[in-house]
Amino acid sequence: MSEPKLIYFDNNATTMTSPEVVEAMLPFFGQRYGNASSMYPFGGEVARELRNAREKVAAFLGCEPRELIFTSCGTESDNTAIWSALRTQPDRKHFVTSRVEHPAILSNLPLLRKQGYSVTEIGVDENGQILWDQYITALTPDTALASFLWANNETGVIFPIEKMAAAAAERGILFHTDAVQAAGKIPIDVSKTKIDFLAVSGHKFHAPKGVGLLYVRRGLKYTPFMLGGHQESGRRGGTENIPYIVGIGRAAELALTNLIDENIRVRALRDRLEKGLTSAISYTRVNGGSEDRVPNTTNISFEYIEGEAILLHLAAKGVCASSGSACTSGSLEPSHVLRAMGVPFTAAHGSIRLSLSIHNTEAEVDEVIRIFPPIIAKLRAMSPFWQGDGPAPENGMLTCETGACQVCA
Ligand code: PLP
Secondary structure (H helix, E strand, O other): OOOOOOEEOEOOOOOOOOHHHHHHHHHHOOOOOOOOOOOOHHHHHHHHHHHHHHHHHHHHHOOOHHHEEEEOOHHHHHHHHHHHHHHOOOOOOEEEEEOOOOHHHHOOHHHHHHOOOEEEEEOEOOOOOEOHHHHHHHOOOOEEEEEEEOEOOOOOEEOOHHHHHHHHHHOOOEEEEEOOOOEOOEOOOHHHOOOOEEEEEHHHOOOOOOOEEEEEOOOOOOOOOOOOOOHHHHOOOOOOOHHHHHHHHHHHHHHHHHHHHHHHHHHHHHHHHHHHHHHHOOOEEEOOOOOOEOOOEEEEEEOOOOHHHHHHHHHHOOEEOEEOOEEEOOEEEOOHHHHHOOOOHHHHOOEEEEEOOOOOOHHHHHHHHHHHHHHHHHHHHHOOOEEOOEEOOOOHHHOOOOOOOOOOO
């Protein structure tokens, strides 16, 4: 039997490297292998390409080329921003973030606490939107950094980052945004904002994995995360990864021209998919489905079944998607993002994230709308929490079976 055709709806996990990007990178793996720091022309020509890439990315983000540092990924950019902001202000001992951040931010919190920082994690409402009053109250003279993602990786919900950065700046507080899921999906012009640090990852907008960016506002005190040579004006040691930097430069250039397509065509595809699935299948809910959302993402709960089971059935049909649950210690723990939004247990467990890109088509969307209903019907027929065409009267899934997950513990 032939393999089903791949339908890739997991573009928030990673994207295909565009053929134009690959083409731009190839010479730098081959004949143009010089070191950008070398004095002779063979290196100097490579240094020129490094400058070109920096200019392209600066145009993409609305900043000056010298405000950019090339890194290895979004995680490195996030970590660099946090630790630089804290080290340059040793007298401030408070860090503010949200409960719905990516692990690239949240994994720093235990270490921060261990080092004597107090941490405030701001909650979100049922739409995934930041609790504004909580945010404002959390900003104190002791706050060293406020760090918030621009667009949520699981739901696509967009935080009002410009307004949040302005509120921090008014109080003399540095502001970092993890823009990994925003770049290439919504317009970004840092020059019009009070953002101090901004993190981006190449592989989320059709550059390869292994290259990222950190914007650091001009004039800001900064300490490097990677100590080494004088590369990146002494702000990140290590010989520059020229092929990948050329790749992210080309991807930034393409993303800028594709923004309209992303916001009109991809949004229409996403809306068609969302409407198609929620109208064909009962007991569904769109998590964070308000207007303040990136155009490519939908997070849908199919109640009374497990997201992982849906994913396996989808994978068998060639469809790539993801769920917010993490299988830990034998119990399926619902996503921290959906929990923070107060999504009921029965719905959080059956949540699926579908994230599209400019490379997807209407035919793919229609195929997924066709594939889904029998999968859900089959899984519900096997579910102890489902009876006939609705939830079972004694719905055991309102609490989890093991009692080990964070909802029940
Ligand atoms: N921040 C967000 C919001 C993300 O979605 C991701 C990746 O999924 C990251 C940070 C980490 O990026 P990278 O994979 O480049 O380290």
